Amino acid sequence: MTTSFISDQDFTTPAHVRAAPPEERRVRETKSASRALLSVTFLAAVWLVVSSVPFGYIGAGRYDIFWSDAVTGITIAIVTTLRLLHPRTVAFAWVSGGLAGWVLMAPLVLQYGWSTSTAxxxxxxxxxxxxxxxxxxxEPE
Incomplete structure (x- = not known):
């Protein structure tokens, strides 16, 4: 924080942020942290779809790995997009967690063996x- 030597006020923070009460600032910070985590989840889902071709199909030569990663990645990307657009829908948080659990358990269930797809x-x-x-x-509205 930098202050002016004349007025001793913070001039690096925008006025609407300085004027906001602490509770409102905390809510804004929570929303931006939530959006950041959802953005990371969305990017990971896109990576899962993109990497399903070289890792799942070309690397291991198995269609089940390819389809598992591609369909799960597309579904997680759609659910994450819906969570970003409608953040108050309760079921989407559980769907995201369940699909992430499937991605983690898929190598055991589909018996990938140790490969780049597993990692x-x-x-x-x-x-x-x-x-x-x-x-x-x-949270529900």
């Missing part, structure tokens, strides 16, 4: 679960 799904699944756990739960 990719474990990393992406953990990232999505952490974002789901750290993000605030959606």
């Amino acid at each position: 990719n799904d474990i990393v992406v699944g953990l990232l999505m679960l952490v974002c789901a756990a750290l993000g605030p739960a959606d």
Whole structure:
């Protein structure tokens, strides 16, 4: 924070932020943190879809890995987009967590073996679960 030597006021923070009461500032910070976590989840879902071709199909030669990652990634991207557009929908938080759990468990259920697909799904699944756990739960209006 930088202040003016004449008026001793903060001139680096916009006036609407300085004038906001502390409770309102806290709500804004919470919303921006929630949007950041949802953005990370969305990007991880896009990565899951994009990486399903080289890791799942070309790397392992298996259609089940390809379809699992592609369909799950598209679904998580859609659910995350809906959560960004309508943040007060309760069920979407649980759907995101459940799909992230599937991404994490898919290597065991579909028996990938140890491959780049396994490592990719474990990393992406953990990232999505952490974002789901750290993000605030959606609240009904």
